[in-house]
Structure formats: C-alpha cells, structure tokens
Amino acid sequence: MLYSNVTPEQKRVKLRELLASGTVQQFPGAFNPLSARLIEEKGFAGVYISGAVLANDLGLPDIGLTTLTEVATRAGQIARMTDLPSLVDADTGFGEPMNVARTIQELENAGLAGCHIEDQFNPKRCGHLDGKNVVDSDTATKRIRAAADARRDLNFLIMARTDIRATDGIQAAQDRAKALVDAGADAIFPEAMADLSEFQAIRDAVDVPILANMTEFGKSDLFTVDQLQGVGVNMVIYPVTLLRIAMGAAERTLESIKAAGTQEAEVENMLTRARLYELVDYEAYNQFDTGVFNFQVPGVR
Ligand SMILES: C[C@](O)(C(=O)O)[C@H](CC(=O)O)C(=O)O
Numbered sequence: 001m002l003y004s005n006v007t008p009e010q011k012r013v014k015l016r017e018l019l020a021s022g023t024v025q026q027f028p029g030a031f032n033p034l035s036a037r038l039i040e041e042k043g044f045a046g047v048y049i050s051g052a053v054l055a056n057d058l059g060l061p062d063i064g065l066t067t068l069t070e071v072a073t074r075a076g077q078i079a080r081m082t083d084l085p086s087l088v089d090a091d092t093g094f095g096e097p098m099n100v101a102r103t104i105q106e107l108e109n110a111g112l113a114g115c116h117i118e119d120q121f122n123p124k125r126c127g128h129l130d131g132k133n134v135v136d137s138d139t140a141t142k143r144i145r146a147a148a149d150a151r152r153d154l155n156f157l158i159m160a161r162t163d164i165r166a167t168d169g170i171q172a173a174q175d176r177a178k179a180l181v182d183a184g185a186d187a188i189f190p191e192a193m194a195d196l197s198e199f200q201a202i203r204d205a206v207d208v209p210i211l212a213n214m215t216e217f218g219k220s221d222l223f224t225v226d227q228l229q230g231v232g233v234n235m236v237i238y239p240v241t242l243l244r245i246a247m248g249a250a251e252r253t254l255e256s257i258k259a260a261g262t263q264e265a266e267v268e269n270m271l272t273r274a275r276l277y278e279l280v281d282y283e284a285y286n287q288f289d290t291g292v293f294n295f296q297v298p299g300v301r
C-alpha cells in the first residue's frame, strides 16, 4: 500500500549488486509511477527514468529545458512506487560543478539509486541526433568529480555518460571513458555506439560497469541481451519504449473513436478496470480499515 517499503539505501546496495552480477540487467524506462509498478511486476531488474520521456511528457523537446526540481520531483514519484532501484537521467547535471553537486544531493533526497551525467554542451541534444557538441575533458571530469564528492551515501551510483563518440570517434570515447572513471565515475554510459564492436572497445578500456542504450530509431541497432552480454555490457535501458508504445496506442484509439463514433473496438486492447485496480493495490486500501472505509466495488471486471 502507498509507497515502497524498501529504503533508498537498500535500493542503492541492490543496484551495486546487480551491476556486479556479471549478467546484463534490463532497466525499462517508466513513463509514470504506475508503469514502474508494471516493470517490477514483470520481473525486470530496475527502472530507468529518461530525461527525454520527462521532457516529452510535458510536451517539450529533450533539449535541456526541464529543471532540476521537475526532474527530481518526477523521478522521486516514480522511484517511491517500486521496490526496484531506479536510475535517473540527470542530463548535464543542471549547470556548473557546484550545481552538479546539488543535483546529486537532491536526487539522493528523492530516493534514487543513481543517476547519469553527460559531457554534452548546453543546450544538450538527444544523444542519437546529429549536431550535438561535447565539452572538453577538463570540464567533463570536473562535473563527475563534483558529483562523486557531493554524495552522502557512497552507494549512490554516479554514472558518467559520454557523447563524444559522435563527434570524435571511438578512440576518443575510450579515452574519455577512462578519464571519467579516474574522476570518480562508478559506471560508464557510452552513447550512440555504432555496433557491438564499439561496446567491446569501451569494455576493453574500463573496468567499471557499462550501460547500453537500446533506444528505438537511433544510431544503434536493437541488440539482444545475449548480444550485449557477449561484449561485456552490464546494464541495458529501453528508455522511451513504453512511452512510444503507449502514445502509439493512444493515437490509434483516438482515430478509432473518431471514425467509429465509439471506443467499443478498442476495449479488448485496454487494461481492464480489475487489472488497473490490481496494479494500484486497491484491495490493500480496502483492508486498511474496513470499519471506517468501504470502497468495495463488487463484480469489477
Ligand atoms: C537515453 C536518453 O538520454 C533519454 O533521455 O532517455 C535519450 C533517449 C532518446 O532520445 O531516444 C538519448 O539521448 O539517447
């Protein structure tokens, strides 16, 4: 009932264990708190909270318009609804190193297990689009050092994302990954890898866990868990997948209602009322104090 009873500290320990397991851990992107429940129920290892989804959900493009407050608030709402560890996309960390330090503490306060901070210039771009720019190594490593020093829970995961592959190639990505690890990064997110051999190149360059971003319509093919396991990847995210599929269904349904004058044909594709109640654990609320409350809805389907 209400929120997860697993503490943020426990979730951070869990995330560390998952990343040390030697097998690829799948983190689908939750587009709202309820979808995090679904991700947990279906047996995934953890929940990813995408900056693109957060921005797009507000009707905005993913170009660094969202604020720390918006991201920490929404990520906290998602994280508290699941027992799983949640990793959030903190974009460029919302400013200079001191802002990055505050970002980390706010995300700790919001109950996240970790976050990633990237080396793009502001305004940032989607990592799979052309025309993005990266900061120099000094600026990038200062961001990560500030992040690592700011945490009060040493298990809060600081993942450094580098977008440098697109601008300077895979060798530069290897060098940048090494520098970010030296600056205190616990894990590396090499963005927009062209193929599996590039993930292998990053694996060869650093000893920390690495993440694969399997976003659709991007620069990378959609590799399977087995393929990613083969090149030493530790964690895979499907950041925008659930939002894309949900919005696709919403669009088709609106068209269908418009054309048919009723949603009747779409009902079979819907989450039923009973299933929705199950996901929000309606029954537990009923049990809370049956003497005072009685929310029973007999025969719900
Ligand atoms: C992972 C990512 O940073 C995100 O915000 O989810 C995006 C995903 C996308 O736009 O498809 C990215 O820059 O790759």
Ligand SMILES: [Mg+2]
Residues within 6 Å of the ligand: 050, 051, 052, 062, 089, 091
């Ligand atoms: Mg992002």
